Amino acid sequence: MAKNTSGRGQRDLTVKVKTARGRKMSSTMWLQRQLNDPYVSRARAEGFRGRAAFKIMELDDKFRFLVPGARVVDLGCAPGGWLQVAVPRINALGEKSGKAVGRIIGVDLQEVEPIAGAEIHQLDFMEDDADEKVKEWLGGQADVVMSDMAASASGHKQTDHLRIIALCDAAAHFAFEVLSEGGTFVAKVLAGGAEGELQKLLKQKFTKVVNVKPPASRADSSEKFVVATGFRG
Numbered sequence: 001m002a003k004n005t006s007g008r009g010q011r012d013l014t015v016k017v018k019t020a021r022g023r024k025m026s027s028t029m030w031l032q033r034q035l036n037d038p039y040v041s042r043a044r045a046e047g048f049r050g051r052a053a054f055k056i057m058e059l060d061d062k063f064r065f066l067v068p069g070a071r072v073v074d075l076g077c078a079p080g081g082w083l084q085v086a087v088p089r090i091n092a093l094g095e096k097s098g099k100a101v102g103r104i105i106g107v108d109l110q111e112v113e114p115i116a117g118a119e120i121h122q123l124d125f126m127e128d129d130a131d132e133k134v135k136e137w138l139g140g141q142a143d144v145v146m147s148d149m150a151a152s153a154s155g156h157k158q159t160d161h162l163r164i165i166a167l168c169d170a171a172a173h174f175a176f177e178v179l180s181e182g183g184t185f186v187a188k189v190l191a192g193g194a195e196g197e198l199q200k201l202l203k204q205k206f207t208k209v210v211n212v213k214p215p216a217s218r219a220d221s222s223e224k225f226v227v228a229t230g231f232r233g
Protein backbone atom coordinates (compact mmCIF):
# COMPACT_ATOMS: atom_id res chain seq x y z
CA MET A 1 0.00 0.00 0.00
CA ALA A 2 1.69 3.21 -1.14
CA LYS A 3 0.58 6.78 -0.57
CA ASN A 4 1.85 10.25 -1.28
CA THR A 5 2.21 12.25 1.91
CA SER A 6 1.98 16.02 1.93
CA GLY A 7 2.73 18.20 4.88
CA ARG A 8 1.56 21.74 5.51
CA GLY A 9 3.46 24.43 3.60
CA GLN A 10 6.19 22.49 1.84
CA ARG A 11 4.89 19.50 -0.07
CA ASP A 12 6.61 16.19 0.67
CA LEU A 13 6.42 13.98 -2.41
CA THR A 14 8.06 10.98 -0.76
CA VAL A 15 6.01 7.87 -1.29
CA LYS A 16 5.64 5.96 1.98
CA VAL A 17 4.90 2.27 1.91
CA LYS A 18 3.06 0.56 4.74
CA THR A 19 4.22 -2.87 5.81
CA ALA A 20 1.52 -5.28 4.73
CA ARG A 21 0.90 -8.59 6.43
CA GLY A 22 3.08 -11.24 4.83
CA ARG A 23 5.50 -8.71 3.35
CA LYS A 24 8.96 -8.68 4.84
CA MET A 25 10.42 -5.40 6.10
CA SER A 26 13.20 -5.70 3.49
CA SER A 27 10.60 -5.95 0.69
CA THR A 28 8.78 -2.91 2.05
CA MET A 29 12.04 -0.94 2.09
CA TRP A 30 12.84 -2.11 -1.46
CA LEU A 31 9.39 -1.03 -2.68
CA GLN A 32 9.69 2.34 -0.98
CA ARG A 33 13.14 2.89 -2.50
CA GLN A 34 11.89 1.93 -5.98
CA LEU A 35 8.93 4.29 -5.76
CA ASN A 36 11.17 7.19 -4.74
CA ASP A 37 14.06 6.52 -7.10
CA PRO A 38 14.27 9.12 -9.90
CA TYR A 39 16.24 6.67 -12.09
CA VAL A 40 13.40 4.15 -11.86
CA SER A 41 10.86 6.69 -13.16
CA ARG A 42 13.33 7.92 -15.78
CA ALA A 43 13.88 4.34 -17.00
CA ARG A 44 10.12 3.88 -17.30
CA ALA A 45 9.68 7.21 -19.12
CA GLU A 46 12.53 6.57 -21.55
CA GLY A 47 11.57 2.95 -22.25
CA PHE A 48 14.51 1.25 -20.57
CA ARG A 49 14.03 -2.13 -18.93
CA GLY A 50 15.72 -1.05 -15.73
CA ARG A 51 17.63 1.71 -13.97
CA ALA A 52 20.88 -0.20 -14.65
CA ALA A 53 20.75 1.26 -18.17
CA PHE A 54 21.87 4.62 -16.75
CA LYS A 55 24.97 3.10 -15.16
CA ILE A 56 26.40 1.92 -18.48
CA MET A 57 25.29 5.15 -20.13
CA GLU A 58 27.21 7.18 -17.55
CA LEU A 59 30.27 4.91 -17.77
CA ASP A 60 30.29 5.08 -21.54
CA ASP A 61 29.77 8.84 -21.59
CA LYS A 62 32.95 9.03 -19.54
CA PHE A 63 35.11 6.36 -21.19
CA ARG A 64 33.62 6.06 -24.73
CA PHE A 65 33.98 2.37 -25.41
CA LEU A 66 30.58 1.77 -27.05
CA VAL A 67 31.54 3.19 -30.42
CA PRO A 68 30.08 2.37 -33.85
CA GLY A 69 31.46 -0.94 -35.06
CA ALA A 70 32.40 -2.27 -31.62
CA ARG A 71 32.05 -5.99 -30.95
CA VAL A 72 30.62 -6.34 -27.47
CA VAL A 73 29.88 -9.14 -25.02
CA ASP A 74 27.43 -8.28 -22.22
CA LEU A 75 27.56 -10.83 -19.38
CA GLY A 76 24.57 -10.87 -17.02
CA CYS A 77 22.44 -8.90 -19.47
CA ALA A 78 18.90 -9.52 -18.12
CA PRO A 79 16.50 -7.78 -18.34
CA GLY A 80 18.39 -5.93 -21.06
CA GLY A 81 18.99 -2.31 -20.05
CA TRP A 82 22.68 -2.34 -20.98
CA LEU A 83 21.82 -3.99 -24.32
CA GLN A 84 19.25 -1.27 -25.04
CA VAL A 85 21.90 1.39 -24.45
CA ALA A 86 24.63 -0.40 -26.42
CA VAL A 87 22.67 -1.31 -29.58
CA PRO A 88 22.32 2.27 -30.95
CA ARG A 89 25.74 3.37 -29.66
CA ILE A 90 27.62 0.61 -31.49
CA ASN A 91 25.31 0.96 -34.51
CA ALA A 92 24.27 -2.70 -34.28
CA LEU A 93 21.25 -2.05 -36.51
CA GLY A 94 23.27 -0.10 -39.07
CA GLU A 95 21.06 2.97 -38.64
CA LYS A 96 23.96 5.42 -38.64
CA SER A 97 24.85 5.53 -42.30
CA GLY A 98 28.51 5.75 -43.10
CA LYS A 99 29.45 4.33 -39.68
CA ALA A 100 30.75 0.83 -38.94
CA VAL A 101 28.15 -1.68 -37.78
CA GLY A 102 28.73 -3.21 -34.37
CA ARG A 103 27.65 -6.48 -32.81
CA ILE A 104 26.52 -7.35 -29.31
CA ILE A 105 26.06 -10.73 -27.63
CA GLY A 106 24.18 -10.84 -24.34
CA VAL A 107 24.35 -13.74 -21.90
CA ASP A 108 22.28 -14.39 -18.80
CA LEU A 109 21.01 -17.18 -16.56
CA GLN A 110 17.55 -15.80 -17.17
CA GLU A 111 15.52 -15.61 -20.31
CA VAL A 112 15.55 -12.13 -21.87
CA GLU A 113 12.84 -10.63 -24.08
CA PRO A 114 14.38 -10.09 -27.53
CA ILE A 115 15.97 -6.73 -28.33
CA ALA A 116 16.44 -5.78 -31.99
CA GLY A 117 20.13 -5.71 -32.80
CA ALA A 118 21.25 -7.89 -29.87
CA GLU A 119 21.99 -11.63 -29.92
CA ILE A 120 20.86 -13.04 -26.59
CA HIS A 121 21.72 -16.41 -25.10
CA GLN A 122 20.48 -18.04 -21.90
CA LEU A 123 23.50 -19.53 -20.17
CA ASP A 124 25.08 -19.93 -16.74
CA PHE A 125 28.42 -18.24 -17.29
CA MET A 126 29.89 -20.19 -14.35
CA GLU A 127 29.33 -23.52 -16.14
CA ASP A 128 32.57 -25.30 -17.07
CA ASP A 129 32.40 -24.77 -20.82
CA ALA A 130 30.50 -21.45 -20.80
CA ASP A 131 33.38 -19.35 -22.08
CA GLU A 132 33.92 -21.80 -24.95
CA LYS A 133 30.27 -21.44 -25.92
CA VAL A 134 30.43 -17.64 -25.90
CA LYS A 135 33.67 -17.72 -27.89
CA GLU A 136 31.95 -19.89 -30.47
CA TRP A 137 29.01 -17.46 -30.76
CA LEU A 138 31.43 -14.58 -31.01
CA GLY A 139 33.49 -16.30 -33.69
CA GLY A 140 36.46 -13.98 -33.20
CA GLN A 141 37.66 -11.14 -31.01
CA ALA A 142 35.69 -8.60 -28.99
CA ASP A 143 36.42 -4.92 -28.39
CA VAL A 144 34.44 -4.71 -25.17
CA VAL A 145 33.59 -7.28 -22.49
CA MET A 146 31.21 -5.89 -19.92
CA SER A 147 29.73 -7.66 -16.93
CA ASP A 148 26.96 -6.59 -14.62
CA MET A 149 26.61 -10.15 -13.30
CA ALA A 150 25.43 -10.40 -9.74
CA ALA A 151 24.14 -13.39 -7.83
CA SER A 152 20.96 -12.85 -5.83
CA ALA A 153 21.79 -11.44 -2.42
CA SER A 154 22.21 -14.01 0.33
CA GLY A 155 21.91 -11.40 3.05
CA HIS A 156 25.43 -12.25 4.19
CA LYS A 157 27.69 -9.38 3.11
CA GLN A 158 30.93 -11.34 2.85
CA THR A 159 29.35 -14.23 0.94
CA ASP A 160 27.77 -11.77 -1.51
CA HIS A 161 31.09 -10.03 -1.94
CA LEU A 162 32.95 -13.27 -2.68
CA ARG A 163 30.28 -14.39 -5.12
CA ILE A 164 30.44 -11.18 -7.09
CA ILE A 165 34.23 -11.31 -7.16
CA ALA A 166 34.04 -14.88 -8.53
CA LEU A 167 31.70 -13.68 -11.29
CA CYS A 168 33.94 -10.71 -12.03
CA ASP A 169 37.00 -12.96 -12.06
CA ALA A 170 35.37 -15.32 -14.56
CA ALA A 171 34.39 -12.36 -16.75
CA ALA A 172 37.95 -10.96 -16.59
CA HIS A 173 39.57 -14.26 -17.59
CA PHE A 174 37.15 -14.54 -20.47
CA ALA A 175 38.04 -10.97 -21.48
CA PHE A 176 41.77 -11.84 -21.48
CA GLU A 177 41.03 -14.55 -24.04
CA VAL A 178 38.78 -12.66 -26.42
CA LEU A 179 39.67 -8.96 -26.26
CA SER A 180 41.46 -7.36 -29.14
CA GLU A 181 44.45 -5.14 -28.43
CA GLY A 182 43.26 -1.84 -26.99
CA GLY A 183 39.98 -3.43 -25.83
CA THR A 184 37.94 -2.50 -22.76
CA PHE A 185 36.71 -4.51 -19.79
CA VAL A 186 33.95 -3.16 -17.55
CA ALA A 187 32.64 -5.07 -14.56
CA LYS A 188 30.62 -4.65 -11.44
CA VAL A 189 32.48 -5.29 -8.19
CA LEU A 190 31.62 -4.66 -4.57
CA ALA A 191 33.88 -2.56 -2.40
CA GLY A 192 35.08 -4.78 0.41
CA GLY A 193 38.63 -6.01 0.06
CA ALA A 194 38.77 -9.31 -1.82
CA GLU A 195 38.91 -7.56 -5.18
CA GLY A 196 42.58 -6.60 -4.66
CA GLU A 197 44.04 -9.59 -6.52
CA LEU A 198 41.84 -8.99 -9.51
CA GLN A 199 42.80 -5.31 -9.63
CA LYS A 200 46.46 -6.28 -9.60
CA LEU A 201 45.96 -8.65 -12.50
CA LEU A 202 43.94 -6.09 -14.47
CA LYS A 203 46.73 -3.55 -14.02
CA GLN A 204 49.15 -5.98 -15.68
CA LYS A 205 46.85 -6.63 -18.61
CA PHE A 206 45.52 -3.13 -19.30
CA THR A 207 47.17 0.25 -19.62
CA LYS A 208 44.60 1.95 -17.38
CA VAL A 209 42.39 0.59 -14.59
CA VAL A 210 39.97 2.79 -12.67
CA ASN A 211 37.20 2.18 -10.18
CA VAL A 212 34.11 4.25 -10.66
CA LYS A 213 30.81 4.68 -8.92
CA PRO A 214 28.49 6.17 -11.55
CA PRO A 215 25.85 8.57 -10.21
CA ALA A 216 23.13 6.04 -11.13
CA SER A 217 24.62 3.50 -8.71
CA ARG A 218 22.80 3.79 -5.41
CA ALA A 219 24.83 5.64 -2.82
CA ASP A 220 23.85 3.13 -0.12
CA SER A 221 25.17 0.16 -2.11
CA SER A 222 28.79 -0.97 -2.02
CA GLU A 223 28.63 -1.56 -5.76
CA LYS A 224 31.22 0.05 -7.98
CA PHE A 225 32.56 -0.62 -11.47
CA VAL A 226 36.04 -1.39 -12.61
CA VAL A 227 36.83 0.04 -16.04
CA ALA A 228 39.99 -1.32 -17.62
CA THR A 229 41.02 0.22 -20.94
CA GLY A 230 43.84 -0.41 -23.39
CA PHE A 231 44.11 -4.20 -23.29
CA ARG A 232 47.72 -5.07 -23.92
CA GLY A 233 46.87 -8.24 -25.89
Ligand SMILES: C[S@@+](CC[C@H](N)C(=O)[O-])C[C@H]1O[C@@H](n2cnc3c(N)ncnc32)[C@H](O)[C@@H]1O
Pocket residue numbers: 049050052053075076077078079080081082083107108109110123124125126148149150151152167
Ligand atom coordinates in the same frame (compact mmCIF):
# COMPACT_ATOMS: atom_id res chain seq x y z
C1 LIG B 1 22.01 -6.53 -12.11
S1 LIG B 1 21.43 -7.73 -13.21
C2 LIG B 1 21.99 -7.14 -14.75
C3 LIG B 1 21.23 -5.97 -15.28
C4 LIG B 1 21.57 -5.69 -16.72
N1 LIG B 1 22.89 -5.13 -16.85
C5 LIG B 1 20.58 -4.73 -17.32
O1 LIG B 1 20.96 -3.61 -17.65
O2 LIG B 1 19.43 -5.09 -17.50
C6 LIG B 1 22.52 -9.06 -12.88
C7 LIG B 1 22.28 -10.26 -13.78
O3 LIG B 1 23.36 -11.16 -13.61
C8 LIG B 1 22.84 -12.44 -13.95
N2 LIG B 1 23.74 -13.50 -13.52
C9 LIG B 1 24.14 -13.79 -12.24
N3 LIG B 1 24.91 -14.88 -12.23
C10 LIG B 1 25.05 -15.27 -13.53
C11 LIG B 1 25.71 -16.34 -14.16
N4 LIG B 1 26.40 -17.24 -13.45
N5 LIG B 1 25.64 -16.46 -15.50
C12 LIG B 1 24.93 -15.56 -16.22
N6 LIG B 1 24.25 -14.53 -15.68
C13 LIG B 1 24.30 -14.39 -14.35
C14 LIG B 1 21.51 -12.45 -13.22
O4 LIG B 1 20.67 -13.44 -13.76
C15 LIG B 1 21.01 -11.03 -13.45
O5 LIG B 1 20.12 -10.97 -14.52
